[in-house]
Amino acid sequence: MPISTPARISFPLDIPQVDVLATKHTQDGKFIITVESRRDTTQCGVCKQEIACNYGHGQTVRLRHLPILGQETTIEIRPRRAQCPTCLHHPTTTQTLKWYDQRSPHTKAYDRYLMKLLIGSTVADVSLKENLGYDAVVGALERQVEEEVNWEQVQNLGSIGIDEVAHKKGRQSYRAVLTARQDDGTVLILAVLKDRKKRR
Ligand SMILES: [Zn+2]
Incomplete structure (x- = not known):
């Protein structure tokens, strides 16, 4: 060769x-x-x-x-x-x-991947990095809201994270993304919760 x-x-x-x-x-x-x-x-x-x-x-x-x-x-x-x-x-x-x-215009695996990218980031950042429309990222977030948690997947609730993601441009409107870090270092999305108001 x-x-x-x-x-x-x-x-x-x-x-x-x-x-x-x-x-x-x-x-x-x-x-x-x-x-x-x-x-x-x-x-x-x-x-x-x-x-x-x-x-x-x-x-x-x-x-x-x-x-x-x-x-x-x-x-x-x-x-x-x-x-x-x-x-x-x-x-x-x-x-x-x-x-x-x-x-949905995404596979479910891609939606979950976007949730991980949103941790500690903003919708606008993820949209830019992934070459996706702003609304496509918000769509992914919305599809995860109140999806049931698959508890069988969760080995470890030792390290739970809550991240707030602003989901509308210029408005005080947030989703809370709940995550659990597993023993092997992977991060599971537990849930995306609705309309959490930002504390002042
Ligand atoms: Zn029939």
């Missing part, structure tokens, strides 16, 4: 139940990873029974994901669609997957 060939690594993409169709590294240094779902059923939006995804695909969804080697990374997926065989008028449903929310 010529000496000029760059060293390569491969590693698992930590997203459950997908296959990688393509990986692209763009000229401006961004990664675009195209995936497809391995699951072939979803819940009917009307009767809630599990039905087969037999109705093609929806529009491509682009989701900002955790950076790879410090470079912006986007996951692209065309969600599978299903048609209910039993409901009246056979309504169609788009498959939902655990690792992203249908109304």
Whole structure:
């Protein structure tokens, strides 16, 4: 192999139940990873029974994901669609997957990553550093508000942190981000609480 060939690594993409169709590294240094779902059923939006995804695909969804080697990374997926065989008028449903929310432009892992960046920082700073709109950072914060804490993940409540993040420009409106530092040094987001008023 010529000496000029760059060293390569491969590693698992930590997203459950997908296959990688393509990986692209763009000229401006961004990664675009195209995936497809391995699951072939979803819940009917009307009767809630599990039905087969037999109705093609929806529009491509682009989701900002955790950076790879410090470079912006986007996951692209065309969600599978299903048609209910039993409901009246056979309504169609788009498959939902655990690792992203249908109304969100980010994967859930990226939203959690943004919460960590917000610790000791401001929405404007994170927006600048991540090359994201101000509203995209606020959106991530809002999606975490009163999300249930997964206590099984928490090994250690010894070191709890509370950080206030101003979430509206120029207003005295704050969210409180609760974190716990784990034995291995990782920081878990426990909760994001609403409308904490800044003490004067
Ligand atoms: Zn149905």
